[in-house]
Amino acid sequence: MLRKHSGVICVAMCYILIGISYPVAKEAMESIPTWTFTLLTFLIAVVALFPLSLFIDKTNWLTIPLRDWTAISVQALFGAVLFTVFLLYGLPTTTAVAASVITSVAPAVVLVLSALFLKEKMQMKSLVSVLLAVISVIVMTLPGAGEGTGHNSLSGLLFLTLSTLSTSAVIIFAQKLSSQLKPLTMATGVCLVGAVLSVPLALPELRTFALTSLTQSQILVLVYYGITVWALPYVFFFHGIWRIPASTAGMTVALVPVASVLTSALFFSAAITATELTASGLIVASIVIAEMKLRRRALVAPVKS
Template sequence: MNNWKSHLALLVCNVVWAMDFPFYNIVLPRYVHPMAMISASLIVTALFSLVPLLWRKAERVERADIRKLVGAALLIGVLRKLFLMYGLSKTSPIDGSIIDTIVPLLVLLLSVLLGMDRFTRLKLAGLVLGMAGAVAVVLTGGSSSHAHSQLAGNLLVFLTACTTSFYMVWFKRLISRYSIFTVLRWLYCVAAVMALPLGIGPILHTNFRAIAEHALLPTLFVLTVPTYLPNLMLNYALKSVPATVSSIYTYLQPVLAILLSVWMGLDKLHLDTVLFALVIFLGVGMVLKSYTLPPRHAEPPAANPH
């Protein structure tokens, strides 16, 4: 089957998400308060999620699932955004993009703890290796040689990865019951309502003139592009491309984020960061490789939702 469209969708998703890290770093917190960006981006995404209703009939959601969807909205829509926005406002885009690649390792750990998967020697070795690299990247944020990084920011990005992993494991069965249009509409409309009371003040106090003069394009990009449309493309791609293949595409994110950050003068690449990143990549690769070997117990995570 010719699935080049799916591979193109995966490529576009990961390029867009790679651009998140340097562009957020430009905008936050110099021009936009993190809480203002959280609330505004959720409102924009919620509006996007309503557009399919123009040609699709709203899918009925079981009453028992409504509370779960509200919980998912709080987790992935609000808490993940909080950790990510405040984290990237306090650390470098390079560190942030590298730390975010540990999601498959955390998904494996949670799956084992919940009895949904089990360790093999290869999985355990990959988990230990990858997590060691991630901890090293986080801790370098406190080093004086990494002027653009902060330990607090790295820890918040790490919490972002933890939140994503918990969502992917805990709510997997729930979101598989409904179309992606329905899931995204519930997640982001509910999340927007939750975040608005906290974000309305910072939004009103935003210096829009400064944004227009110095950061208009990056602000418009992170406000409108990274969340809704890439997630739609990701789910379209997963209909014909195995999750293992999709996981390989996620390696593009830190590589592109590093290239963009260095090219834009937002950060400098350090040798220790490169080595720690390679350790993480090796660990994640070992875990993904384990799913291609018999016996096969579970499907590895596809990609990180943004």
């Protein structure tokens, strides 16, 4: 039971850290070219994780089998590169409300995919938990629904949908392509492959952007982002993802916008509304329901054996 609870906590921490980091890194992300920012933060994550993989996991990178490199590469492709590409191409031509609503369906997408590809049963508690997670993010968009004046393009909505599918696919692939590598090594490998895949996209930007123009504050944000969006979240993700059902992991994706809103309110003086507090409460409720399901499974399993 403790193992499964820790799995939920680890995966939840992954998405909480990502949500917290968005308000912190927003200014730097707007002033540094997108893929230059992505490449640099991936490299920082690798610098932080690689020595740890050698000294803690005792990983021999030259002997990692092809199967494990395949799992690492798929995670990096869908979880980092494709997700970022689709998100960045979709956001400029869609409203914030549309983006939040589309992102909020990720738990439901994971639930369906886990039933189709992982043969997980759609139990009532899973459906209720995911439904609360989806409703929470939709509710959170309501205060700003009347403020936006932008329009949604079909291509923008398509890209955002693809970004949501990429996020969902990461969880499914993590369950499907299990690896014998330790979480720290997996996280290092994903960041390494993510950096390699980002190079072709960053090179055109580096022709017109001088790295020497980076300010001290921008460098600090790059380091912060590399550690708290790539390095630590992936370590948490791989510590927990193989301990819990994919449907439960998918539910925690909805923590990203909730963590972002709360961080903006607490540390950046952003106003927080009763509706946003309600949305956060719904997320907590969805996690509690998921934990109740896990506790029941953990108690019943020994009786069957």
